[in-house]
Amino acid sequence: MTTTERPERSVPKPVFTDAEAGAREFPDSGASARRYNYYKPAKRKQTHYEDVTVDVQPDPRHYLSQGWIYGFADGSAGYPLTWTKLKAWGVDRPEPERFPGSGGKGYEWPAHGWHEFRDPNEEWELTFYRYNANVVRQVNQNIENARNAKAFEQWTPNWIQFVERNVGAWMHIEHILGLYVFAACNRSGPTNMHNTAMAVNSMHKIRFAQDLALYNLTLTEEIEGFDGTAHLEAWNSDPEWQGVRKVTEALTAVDDDWGESIFATNVVFEPLLGELFRSNLVMQAAAGNGDFVTPTVMGAAEFDFAQRDLRWTQACFGPLTQDKEFADHNKDLMQGWLSHWVPQAIEAARVLQPIWSLPDAKPPRFEDSLDRAKSRFSGIVTDLGLSVPKELSQ
Numbered sequence: 001m002t003t004t005e006r007p008e009r010s011v012p013k014p015v016f017t018d019a020e021a022g023a024r025e026f027p028d029s030g031a032s033a034r035r036y037n038y039y040k041p042a043k044r045k046q047t048h049y050e051d052v053t054v055d056v057q058p059d060p061r062h063y064l065s066q067g068w069i070y071g072f073a074d075g076s077a078g079y080p081l082t083w084t085k086l087k088a089w090g091v092d093r094p095e096p097e098r099f100p101g102s103g104g105k106g107y108e109w110p111a112h113g114w115h116e117f118r119d120p121n122e123e124w125e126l127t128f129y130r131y132n133a134n135v136v137r138q139v140n141q142n143i144e145n146a147r148n149a150k151a152f153e154q155w156t157p158n159w160i161q162f163v164e165r166n167v168g169a170w171m172h173i174e175h176i177l178g179l180y181v182f183a184a185c186n187r188s189g190p191t192n193m194h195n196t197a198m199a200v201n202s203m204h205k206i207r208f209a210q211d212l213a214l215y216n217l218t219l220t221e222e223i224e225g226f227d228g229t230a231h232l233e234a235w236n237s238d239p240e241w242q243g244v245r246k247v248t249e250a251l252t253a254v255d256d257d258w259g260e261s262i263f264a265t266n267v268v269f270e271p272l273l274g275e276l277f278r279s280n281l282v283m284q285a286a287a288g289n290g291d292f293v294t295p296t297v298m299g300a301a302e303f304d305f306a307q308r309d310l311r312w313t314q315a316c317f318g319p320l321t322q323d324k325e326f327a328d329h330n331k332d333l334m335q336g337w338l339s340h341w342v343p344q345a346i347e348a349a350r351v352l353q354p355i356w357s358l359p360d361a362k363p364p365r366f367e368d369s370l371d372r373a374k375s376r377f378s379g380i381v382t383d384l385g386l387s388v389p390k391e392l393s394q
Contacts, residue, residue: 008192015146016304021368038063039109042118049122057192061111063092065098071160081114083188084259086317087326088113116188119312123200132207139211142296143218152222154290156360158222161230163294164216166355168231169241171212173248174301178205180252181227182377188258193283197312198262204304215297242352247344259317263334264341266313267384270305271377272345273352278302280369281356288361314383331386337387338381346394349373362382 039054041047057079058064071077079089090112096105110116121127146152155163182202189195220228233243247269254261279302283295320330349370356366363369378388 039115046274049124049127050118052124053061053119053193053196055109055192057195059115059191060095060106060113061093062109065106066093067098079188079190081112081190083190084257086259086320086330087323088116088190088320089323089325092325098163113319113325116319117191117193117316119193119197119307120315121197121200121312123308123312124196128200128203133204135304136207136211138347139215139297139300142293143215144279146293147217148219151293152219155223156289158360159286159289159291160226161221162285162289162355162358163291164230165234165238166231166358167212167294168216168228169234169238169297170277171209171216171231172235173244173274174205174212176248176252177265178202181233181265182378184252185258185261194316197316198258201262201266201309201312204301204309208301208304211297211300215294228351240352240355243348244277247273247341247348250344262313262336263317263337266305266309267292268338268341268345268377270310271380272342272373273349274305275302275376276349276369276373277352280321280372281363283320284360284369285361287365289359310380314380318384334384334386335389338386339391342389342391344394365371 002088039050040044041050055062060067060078068078075083081087090107090110093107096107108160140379143185153360179202182198182205186195186198196262216228216231219226235245251261251269254264278298282298286292286295302338317334321334323330353366356363356369374392378392381388
């Protein structure tokens with residue numbers, strides 16, 4: 001029996017072009033590297049926050065060599081940088097051309113200035129759940145202690161009516177801003193760091209709206225004659241609330257610009273209307289009318305904004321006024337937003353003025369409260385590198 005050698009088969013040989021997955025070599029790609037680092041940390045060492053947010057949202061300008069894998073009906077793809085009129089350095093550079101053998105080489109990280117943003121609160125999923133759980137736990141404990149101590153029996157009749165109508169009306173604002181401004185903008189940011197901060201801001205608002213709704217139910221049970229539905233009539237019909245309602249609903253209708261939506265809400269609306277009502281009215285007047293509970297509920301929301309939401313907003317917009325390419329463009333744009341929104345906020349504040357006279361124990365004068373709000377707003381604007389608009393004097 002004889003055998004013949006099988007001839008060698010002709011099959012295509014693999015040809016490596018350096019475009020395949022895993023081809024890119026990083027300084028810390030070796031087996032001895034303790035941490036995988038594909039970005040430049042804001043400080044000496046990368047943080048857990050950066051690990052779970054930075055470049056989680058990919059960018060074809062950097063290393064996404066195949067381009068976006070999804071798009072929209074109008075032809076835009078991924079996370080368009082044109083979803084705000086604001087600009088950060090590098091956004092006008094074209095996306096790198098990709099072709100076989102190019103190795104997927106893009107721009108060095110960061111590909112553009114938007115990627116330099118870091119949330120100073122370092123918020124991500126775990127920190128968000130922990131923080132809100134702690135706030136809800138503390139608010140619930142305060143309310144339960146008040147129930148056990150029969151503290152609600154100390155409220156004056158006019159204050160009961162004030163809370164059921166006006167404090168109750170504020171839950172509509174928090175719900176609208178949380179759901180239709182911050183949650184609506186959450187998908188629009190240019191990086192995952194921006195979108196995570198917006199999502200957390202959204203949940204702060206929605207949680208506070210729920211805090212007020214549950215508080216309203218508790219007061220309905222604890223205070224005889226408390227009308228838990230009065231806030232609906234106040235929000236829909238009371239003349240004092242229609243100015244604030246108009247501005248709130250206008251914020252949900254900003255034309256396709258997440259930057260203006262967030263800027264107008266956190267830089268203009270919150271100090272000139274939000275803190276005006278929460279800090280300079282409710283929290284000032286409550287104790288004199290026998291109420292030591294409502295300020296603790298309101299205070300949780302004040303901490304949300306003053307210590308967390310405003311911090312990330314300043315870190316987001318402040319560097320844009322000093323951008324190495326688009327500082328003048330961004331300043332002019334934001335000054336225009338101030339000139340547009342500040343008059344609306346001041347007008348709404350003055351329409352709200354009559355409710356300052358409703359409690360038996362009066363808060364500080366409305367004009368004094370408004371001056372405090374204006375001073376607070378001026379400080380925020382100055383810190384951002386902008387000029388206080390002349391419309392503030394209205």
